[in-house]
Amino acid sequence: MPTIIQLKNLSFTYPHQQVLQNLNLEIKPGEIFGLVGPNGAGKTTLLNLIQGVLPTSPDTINVFDGQPGSLTAKEKISTMFQDDLPLEKVTVKELINLFAAQASHPADTDTIIHDLDLTSIENQLLNQLSGGQRRKVSFATAIISKPQLLFLDEPTVGMDAQARQNFWRYIETLRQQSVTIVITSHYLEEIQQVADRIAILQNGQFRYVGSWQNLQNHYDTGQLTFQTLLAPTIFTHLAAVTTVAKTDTSIKLNSDDTDLTLKALLPFIDQLHDITVTRKSLESIFLELTNQGGTSK
Ligand SMILES: Nc1ncnc2c1ncn2[C@@H]1O[C@H](COP(=O)(O)OP(=O)(O)OP(=O)(O)O)[C@@H](O)[C@H]1O
Structure with a gap:
């Protein structure tokens, strides 16, 4: 089976701090992968490296059989970062349309707005949204390009119970479409339910990589x-x-x-x-x- 993401002895150091040490990992197509770890463990840094936002040594990361940040990889990847809405004076629908315009084969904006329960706020300006509403819009901008690989960094922060339930239901839809998803979250209960495998990152090293069932059987x-x-x-x-x-x-x-x-x-x-x-x-x-x-x- 091909590999979507491969890490080979990946290490990373900020000017005064080593953050990641000798990470090895393979993520397969269609897998939902949960990345968990205490604050400052290096989760966001790792996601940034995989996406080519931070530089890496050659051959330590392979994404879609290429280097992170390559054009091929970029076309297939989408990200929902923490609080990443770039514009404030546009409406929800305008923003989603802007993201759709940048994609080669986007999903239909109205369908996404409907499916993510955004119809009642589609004409609202972004700076008038609540925190939970912003997360939902951010998710819409991440999936409008129909990515093959989706990164979700703390996706449900600020969402109410109903919005969370809808969100995870939609993730199940993406699973059926074989989208590969990497999720970081401090809500471990949610990760436990949705992830095929989890990695526990601490002090820049994986303490565990495998299925939740194996971990639970071990403990x-x-x-x-x-x-x-x-x-x-x-x-x-x-x-x-x-x-x-x-x-x-x-x-x-x-x-x-x-x-x-x-x-x-x-x-x-x-x-x-x-x-x-x-x-x-x-x-x-x-x-x-x-x-x-x-x-x-
Ligand atoms: N641009 C930067 N320059 C220097 N150090 C940084 C930078 N960004 C992050 N760090 C440090 O790197 C370490 C890992 O940070 P990172 O944001 O990757 O952790 P995280 O696991 O995502 O944390 P959290 O769960 O709090 O979001 C932290 O000690 C942080 O202070």
């Missing part, structure tokens, strides 16, 4: 909660159980491997009610990895 600690009349001591020595706690109405088991513990509960199943299994979220694994220094995979 398969969690809790099982249920109601029962059985004594809590029965559960103390079950597979992978680390602690047992009893509240008024239920028993809570902390487990190093929730699948194993669930299997070990089967002999008691008739006497257990309202069983819930809670596994770690990407956010808690992320915090564990980046705050306390986990093992790179």
Whole structure:
């Protein structure tokens, strides 16, 4: 399968600070790739390098089989940066039309305005928009050129719940059209749901690259909660159980491997009610990895 983005031992240093160190990565066509990391980890710098906005050493980045910033790459790539609306005294529709005019095969402006729920503000000036509305317009300008590769830097900041839901629904539409998408976000719950693979960047290095499922399996600690009349001591020595706690109405088991513990509960199943299994979220694994220094995979 061809590669859309390839990083080979990529390092980058600003005048007084090394930001990225020996990054290797391949992103395949149609993949939705989540790039996460603490503030200052180097995410925006990496996106800028891939797009040719910042200079790189030869052969460290390959985009659409060429150098970053090449004409071929530029035609296929679109970006939604943080707060990147370039003009203030034009209307929403005029701005989207301007972006459409620069594209070789643009999507239909009215369709995009309709699909992104921008009809009610299409004649409003950009400097009259709220923060969330600006993000939606920014997204419209990024997709009007029908890109094959889309970069989204913190796309949902400022959007309300409805706008976020619509936004992720539209991302699913783009997935069906095999658009390759690289997303950075501090909303890890959203990344967890949408990304095929994630990379956790910290101090300029990838701490993890892979699927969310693999990461979760690696950190398969969690809790099982249920109601029962059985004594809590029965559960103390079950597979992978680390602690047992009893509240008024239920028993809570902390487990190093929730699948194993669930299997070990089967002999008691008739006497257990309202069983819930809670596994770690990407956010808690992320915090564990980046705050306390986990093992790179
Ligand atoms: N133009 C610049 N000149 C010098 N240093 C810079 C420049 N831009 C960013 N940096 C530094 O490089 C590091 C990485 O910044 P970058 O913006 O890539 O991080 P980020 O992961 O996108 O952060 P955030 O999540 O806060 O957006 C930071 O320490 C930042 O201070």
